[in-house]
Amino acid sequence: MRMVIDAEGVFDGTGPKLALGVLRYRSDDVVAVVDSAHAGRNAREITGDPRVPAVPVVDDLDAALRYGPDTFVVGISPMQSTLPAGLRERIRAALEAKLDVVCGLHHQLGDDPELAAVADLAGRRIWDLRRPPEQDVQVGTGGLTHRPGSHTVLAVGSDCNAGKMTTMVELDREAGRRGLSSGFVATGQTGILVAGDGVPADHVVADFLPTLMHQHVCAATAEHDLVFVEGQAALNHPWYSGVSLGLLHGTAPDALVLCHIAGARDLGHLPLALPPLSEVVAMNEAAATWGGGPAARVVAISLNTGHLSASAAADAIAAVTDETGLPAVDVFRSGPAALLDAVLAAR
Template identity: 45%
Template structure:
């Protein structure tokens, strides 16, 4: 297990630092501190105003973080464009000088930075650029999965709609039920948590479906349930291509739809309104049926993010979504993923 300090200077919020919060919630590694001088003196729970990381201190900088004896520094944000903020360089340099490995999910690779790479080589520390693709590029062959295996893909209405969280919570419930399940990470945060996976937003578009297919086929040979982390959204004006490649590459047997309760437009695209949930569900089912053509892959449950609501408001939002879609609905963070796993097991027992 690593002892990680997370760097999220002036950016430690639920939305901007979802890499950090995902690792704090799910990683087997121990997060010993989070760097954000605007929250120094608090703990993670106080900084985020959520019940998470009550035992993890917020610190001013890497020098203060060193007292907690970390062995790795993780960059805890994924900014648009994916570049390292220039004001953060000294913190990475200091971390390397003290023998800390560097873990980065940025699109700009830290190991391609001559100064930082040379410093790491001199200190004998590792730089792990999580988004650097591994494996050989391949085009999808539309190969069938092992009979008896179930591949479940998380899709959604937007980025940051909880797709990774839902996949991890389903894997957790499957394990509790003694089901042989596995999580396939497809983004930098999921890879940091599972120490494996495929950074599909950094692959050449022709190879996205094929490399996802290869991973799913391997997992389906070993596991009865494969929970695939979704990315982007088919209706997203910026990230729809990666979503379509993931849908066709994973060739799911069922899908769970993820949505931020109350959202009206794509985040950051105020001129791009969201269609109805029914319409969004239909376009995802239709997209897989372009290649499957059997109509068997359905969205069988809805996962709502109800952040910012109290429990009564969350329950009302869940009830409204169930009435609108006719699908079992829950918030997996507030109420667990058991309802969704029940829906999946019932779906497959009927087919």
């Protein structure tokens, strides 16, 4: 793919998760970013992230077409079920320009009569990242264990947007660098685009999510000794805890890695206090055993300290280690090596 990422109006340094994830983990495939507010600069400069390529940020799709894309990626992630104002027109223009379209929104473009017709006329593909896999699922099939000798690790969080996908991708890549047999199972739109497939957990019928996740994890453990599963949301988040619990039960993990934003005291979307990290650890470990699952323990904390200075980040890491008794690592500041060491030691 040669991707242009649509981040109109939101590419401000932190940016939408999908856009940043693709820029970091499929950097060779991105040729431009669209955001008229930052046109004339480049993505690395705007984000301040050395892992992001220095691809141009341009005014609009016409400007992006000069870089020869073949795929238009909807990089924004609004919290709504309908298409935001202006996005429909940009998607239509991309299809008419003979680009495939990749979208991770709740709105399924392939089921949108207008856009599906435009795609058919242009002979282009729409890839809805949140479309569940087409496979037979029956509630209650399968067991709670994986291939003997394999080890499944699930990311859990104290909140949304705490780095669960990033942590699992970094662990998988570090394991690969060490020559270990490793795989990554994606459960969200960004992870699915990075990996090429996966289970969009928040679009699977709730009754089927645990069984579908079990099938995918078993398929991964049949091929790999280490399987790293992207988590979603948090058990302590009243809006999204159902998805978190479905993943926890369906993956039947052998170990957990807790992801947390350093210094966070409240949920990002709600004025509700976060429990102490020791309580978050305990609730995830307890829930993992409900229904006969393995006694999975939190083996380490993946701490997001990107908003802190180096000295403040070091203090935060030390404080979390003191509070929980677990190793804490920021995979961006120091790399994932120490985090993988903790996973392997627990194994």
